[in-house]
Amino acid sequence: MTILGIDPGAHGAVAGLDETGSLLWIEDIPVTREANGRSATNAPLLAGILARTHARIAFCEFVGARPTDAKVASFAIGRARGVIEGCAGALGLPIVFLTPPTWKRLADIPPSAENKDLARTRAIARWPAHADLFARKCDVDRAEACLIALAGLKREARNA
Numbered sequence: 001m002t003i004l005g006i007d008p009g010a011h012g013a014v015a016g017l018d019e020t021g022s023l024l025w026i027e028d029i030p031v032t033r034e035a036n037g038r039s040a041t042n043a044p045l046l047a048g049i050l051a052r053t054h055a056r057i058a059f060c061e062f063v064g065a066r067p068t069d070a071k072v073a074s075f076a077i078g079r080a081r082g083v084i085e086g087c088a089g090a091l092g093l094p095i096v097f098l099t100p101p102t103w104k105r106l107a108d109i110p111p112s113a114e115n116k117d118l119a120r121t122r123a124i125a126r127w128p129a130h131a132d133l134f135a136r137k138c139d140v141d142r143a144e145a146c147l148i149a150l151a152g153l154k155r156e157a158r159n160a
Contacts, residue, residue: 001054002017003056003057004053004057004059005017005060005144005146005147006084008077008080008084009063010029010031010039012028012080013028014028014029015146015149017146021126026146029041055093059097059103061100061148063080102151102155106155107147117137119140119143119147123143
């Protein structure tokens, strides 16, 4: 069965792993430009990705607005999370939200914004045959989606 890892946001990604943690595929979160020029997660396209996977469960980073975020950014974060929850719910796909400190601890990444590139390093080390998927600095969200899925698997194994 497929396990999903979802890193939400305009530059996020969805990754599919098998039960052993082998990487099956990665897709960037589908976004489209709205009339105001901002990018937003496209629900029908995301639903199509999730439906094709026939996944057993999805692990998603728990995102929320911070007091320092602008109102527009806070709304966009909430909207992206809502689209993911709505698509998963409509498909009957169970979704588990993992806070950044939780999944990063399970992925052996120290909690800090400065460690963004370390996610790419960890993903390349874990899945060297797929290193090209994490080659660019902007591929950090792909790496994080994979590591979120892996962290979910580890969490399940600990709780079993």
